[in-house]
Amino acid sequence: MSGSRAPFPEVxxxxPLFRRExxxxxxxxxxxxPWDAGQxxxxxxxxxxAQHLTALAGEARLARLTFEFLGPVPxxxxxxxxxxxxxxxxxxxxxxxxxxxxxxxLLLARAVALAPGEVALPGAAAPVPLDPPPAPPADGVLSPFPGLDDAPPEGMHRTGMELRFIAGSVAEDGPARVWMRLPRDLVDDEPPCPAARVCAAADFGNGVSRVVGFGTHLFVNTDLTITLLREPAGEWVLMDSVTNIEPTGVGWAASTLHDESGPIGHSHQTLFVRAR
Structure with a gap:
């Protein structure tokens, strides 16, 4: 897939990711x-x-977000x-x-927003206690991702997000466990809301857990679905991600999402896979 290239304002x-006019x-x-310098x-x-949907929801909580890409977003x-x-x-x-x-x-989205409440749960229905995930390492490992060494220096996968791997790495194929943070404002001086932070991280699921190389294959997600039990606390989102693809050119990437207190939800991507 390719897209028209556009000049950038000085960065x-x-x-931020966006400037408002x-x-x-x-x-x-x-x-x-990572796929095209113009996308x-x-x-x-x-x-x-997600920032707009959160504002529209008011006091309700976004419990599910589904995004359908109608093609590359230039x-x-x-x-x-x-x-x-x-x-x-x-x-x-x-x-x-x-x-x-x-x-x-370019992109269609729907969200389910539920009113928050207090529900007494019997023991069998209560959340299973889990050990908190390991804290983000002190040092991050950023891109370049293998096969993208000739890409421009700025990009969501290079400068837009911060990645700190617990298991796996950008140099390895297969499942990964990685802390991610959006270390910048979303629009001008407006910080991202919790749902926006989750979306920025969740769309990396297929990239961090890839099973084929960026230089040899396309494995583009055509959609992104996120379900949230609760909003993440803090800036960091931990992703336990795995990718599965078939010779038919169809695949998926699935991620379990955490904050520093424990699980917060899941994300899923449908993948279009082709050899370059």
Whole structure:
């Protein structure tokens, strides 16, 4: 897949993912993805949309987010439109569309928002106590990912996110356990909300647990679904990720998501796989 290349505004190390110009969001170079220098990494637009859906949900909690990519998202100005498909005191169904400036939809999203409550649970239904996951290591291991050494210096997988591996690495094929953090604001000086932080990390599931190389294959996710038991606390999201692909060119990547206190949810990606 390829996309049209767009010039970037001057970017600094601490620049946000997007700059706002009235109702338009202009991506910075930190949003760039691994497949084409003119396309965004999926974590950037999904985080932007999640920020809007969180605002639309009000006091309700986002329990599920589903994103459908209609194709590569070019690095170009975008708009976000939201609507409430099903209002309700206990359960809402929300929708968002990310489009280019001429109205062409690029990304569709739906979210289930549930009213928070207090529920007494019998012993058999109570969450199983788990040991807290290991804290993020003091030092991070950042890209370049193997096979991407000739890519531009800025990108979501290089400068946009911080990665700290517990198991696996960017140099290894197979399952991985990695702490991830979005170390910058999302839009101008607006920090990412918890759901946006999760989206920015969850779209890396297929990349950190790849089973084929970036230089030899495409393994692009066509969607991203996230279910959340609760909002993550803090900036860090731990992903236990695994990828499975078939010779038919179809695959999936699944991740269990944690914060520093324990599990918070799961994510799933459907993969389109081809040899380069």
């Amino acid at each position: 600094t190390a601490d620049a 009235r109702e338009v969001f202009v991506p910075t170079a930190h949003t760039r993805g 965004m990494h999926g974590g950037a637009p999904t985080a932007l949309v 690095i170009a100005p975008v708009r976000v439109a939201t609507s409430v498909l099903k209002p309700g005191r206990n359960f809402q169904l929300l929708e968002a569309t990310l489009s280019d400036t001429v109205g062409r939809p």
